[in-house]
Structures are given as C-alpha cells and as structure tokens.
Amino acid sequence: MVKVGDYNVLKVVRAVDFGFYLDDGAAGILLPKRFAPEGLAIGDEIKVFVYHDSEGRVIATTQHPKGVVGDIVKMKAVTVTNQGAFLDWGLMKDIFVPKSKQLSGMRQGAEYLVKIYLDEQTGRVAATEKIEPFLSNENLTVKEKDIVDLTVYRRTDIGYLVIINNIHTGVLHFNEIYQNIGVGDKMKGYVKTIRPENKIDVVIGRPGYNRVEDEAEKILRLLNENNGYLPYHDKSDPEEIYNFFGMSKKAFKMATGNLYKQQKITFTKTGIKLAES
Incomplete structure (x- = not known):
C-alpha cells in the first residue's frame, strides 16, 4: 500500500515520453521525467516521495521535502491567502496550512514550527501550527538514558520546552545548554531524568560522548x-x-x-x- 506524504520504494512498470509510471496496484503513479535518474528502466525499483500535485493528482518525486507526515519542522511562509498559508516544503508544490490550523495568523516571509499531517477528508498532506494536541506524556515510549530526537519548541523561564521523538515534551534546562539554540532547531539528545507525573528532562548529545558534569x-x-x-x-x-x-x-x-x-x-x-x- 502506497503511503501518501512519505517515502515509498516502488517498481517501474511503464515508460512514457513525459516520465515513468510506478506500480501502486492500480493505474500507476507518475514519476515526471525531470525527477527520474538517468538510466531508469522498466522493472527497476526506486525510492520516491509520494504526494498530491497542484492539480490534486497523486505523483512521485525524487526531491526531498523538509518533512514527511508525522514530522514537526520549521518552514517559511511564501504565500498567504484568506483561506490559509502556503509554506516552502522543498518541493515543486508548497504545503498548505488552513487558517483554522494557525495560531495567530501567518505572515509572508516568517518561519513557523508546524506538524505535517494527512487530512482525513481530502487524503492530502497539510500542516498545522496547533501542535499541542499531538503531544502527550501520558504513556511514555522512552526511558532514562534513551537517545532521542529533539525539536526546540519554545523558551520558558527555566530553559527550553522541547519535543521528543515528535510525541512527548521535555525540558532542556539553561544550565545544560552549551551552544546557541532556537525554536525549530533539531538535535540528538538523551533522556536524563523522568520525574513524577512523567515530566522529562533531556540533555543535548549522547551519554558518554558529551560533557557530563556531576x-x-x-x-x-x-x-x-x-x-x-x-x-x-x-x-x-x-x-x-x-x-x-x-x-x-x-x-x-x-x-x-x-x-x-x-x-x-x-x-x-x-x-x-x-x-x-
């Protein structure tokens, strides 16, 4: 089953003047010729990103977007309309943030931290600035000393609130920071402490490889x-x-x-x- 908004490895089943059709179990997904590597032939398998083009057709590309469905990334607003904003996704088509999914309105040229999701009604990839509903520490999937992916969410009085593995939230305390960081930055870290009520403290780096102080x-x-x-x-x-x-x-x-x-x-x-x- 092809995953829209994600990478897929698909087989080339047909070649046409304007590209190649990849096997999706149905009519096939077009990989435009300009995105096909030289020497691609029928029967080859290729890793592609699948999404909807500006005309609503499912299409494949070898371009790399700034994020896939489920990712939380920072992107720049390139167009703002009454219906919503379009952010630079790194593809031919910009990603849409409906007005209802914005916090306080987006401005052209400004950067925003958003979560990429698959709209249940349209089946298309979209983005939302309202990240909080997707985050929870109720059932933790991490433990102390686990290496995790961190996304800087916002600054607080004691440090930075960070998003852990796109699922949980934790705190990176000011006295544990040895580099310049800002909202939207991504880095590797590890779970230092899990406190009561599943509150998590994290540290940048890996256990044993970064500066560890007693x-x-x-x-x-x-x-x-x-x-x-x-x-x-x-x-x-x-x-x-x-x-x-x-x-x-x-x-x-x-x-x-x-x-x-x-x-x-x-x-x-x-x-x-x-x-x-």
Missing part, C-alpha cells in the same frame, strides 16, 4: 559564571534549586557540603560563594 562540578561552574556567588542555600525552596541547578535539594546539599569540606566554597547567610584562594 553536581559538584556543575555548582563550581555556575559559581564561576556568576562572579563567584549564587543566592541558594540549604533553606532555599527545592523547586528553585531544581529550576536553576537541575538537581534535587538533597543532591544540592550533599554537593555543597562536600565542596565546603574541600574548602572550595563558603556559606553565607544568603547563599554560597567560591572560597578565596
């Missing part, structure tokens, strides 16, 4: 980055400690206690500071 190293780095002083101590709210350091209050107290014993930090009435060398 709690004490992180506290020292953050002190150095903040002029040797941080307004956190053993009476601080656990949520405040977690939001800033990405660790539990218990881990924070143990780490600062060890650093104090090693004479690397001192305690003040309002926080912690680097010890004078």
Whole structure:
C-alpha cells in the first residue's frame, strides 16, 4: 500500500515520453521525467516521495521535502491567502496550512514550527501550527538514558520546552545548554531524568560522548559564571534549586557540603560563594 506524504520504494512498470509510471496496484503513479535518474528502466525499483500535485493528482518525486507526515519542522511562509498559508516544503508544490490550523495568523516571509499531517477528508498532506494536541506524556515510549530526537519548541523561564521523538515534551534546562539554540532547531539528545507525573528532562548529545558534569562540578561552574556567588542555600525552596541547578535539594546539599569540606566554597547567610584562594 502506497503511503501518501512519505517515502515509498516502488517498481517501474511503464515508460512514457513525459516520465515513468510506478506500480501502486492500480493505474500507476507518475514519476515526471525531470525527477527520474538517468538510466531508469522498466522493472527497476526506486525510492520516491509520494504526494498530491497542484492539480490534486497523486505523483512521485525524487526531491526531498523538509518533512514527511508525522514530522514537526520549521518552514517559511511564501504565500498567504484568506483561506490559509502556503509554506516552502522543498518541493515543486508548497504545503498548505488552513487558517483554522494557525495560531495567530501567518505572515509572508516568517518561519513557523508546524506538524505535517494527512487530512482525513481530502487524503492530502497539510500542516498545522496547533501542535499541542499531538503531544502527550501520558504513556511514555522512552526511558532514562534513551537517545532521542529533539525539536526546540519554545523558551520558558527555566530553559527550553522541547519535543521528543515528535510525541512527548521535555525540558532542556539553561544550565545544560552549551551552544546557541532556537525554536525549530533539531538535535540528538538523551533522556536524563523522568520525574513524577512523567515530566522529562533531556540533555543535548549522547551519554558518554558529551560533557557530563556531576553536581559538584556543575555548582563550581555556575559559581564561576556568576562572579563567584549564587543566592541558594540549604533553606532555599527545592523547586528553585531544581529550576536553576537541575538537581534535587538533597543532591544540592550533599554537593555543597562536600565542596565546603574541600574548602572550595563558603556559606553565607544568603547563599554560597567560591572560597578565596
């Protein structure tokens, strides 16, 4: 069965002046001549992307779109109409975002993070800016240390909300970020922690390959980055400690206690500071 909006490996069953027809179990799907590799012949199998052209016909191409059905990608609006907007999909035909699937109206030239989906009524590929209904952490398909695909969703007070494997959401804390990132960026990461209520914390990179700090190293780095002083101590709210350091209050107290014993930090009435060398 041919999947519209995705890649398919199909056999060439007929050649015509304007291209090749690929086997779909029916009349065949046209691969226009300009997208056919040199030497393609009847009986060959070829990997193609299948979608509807501007006239509503199912067609094949060897071009690579910016995303397939199910993907969440950032694309630029190239045309805006009263019915919706067309985004640059990387194909001959732009992808359509109905007005009802936009958050606050799209502007020509601006970029938007959207999910690509197959419209149930028309069977055509479309996109929506309303991503939230497609995301859920109710039934997790990941576990701690799993390598995952991350898409930066939006900035928050504690870091960036990211989309995990196009299914779940997680948080990439500011103190775990060592590179410039922005909404729509994609990267590999891994699940660092799964907290109560299936809240997920992630880190960019792969376990063992990126810079991994223990709690004490992180506290020292953050002190150095903040002029040797941080307004956190053993009476601080656990949520405040977690939001800033990405660790539990218990881990924070143990780490600062060890650093104090090693004479690397001192305690003040309002926080912690680097010890004078």
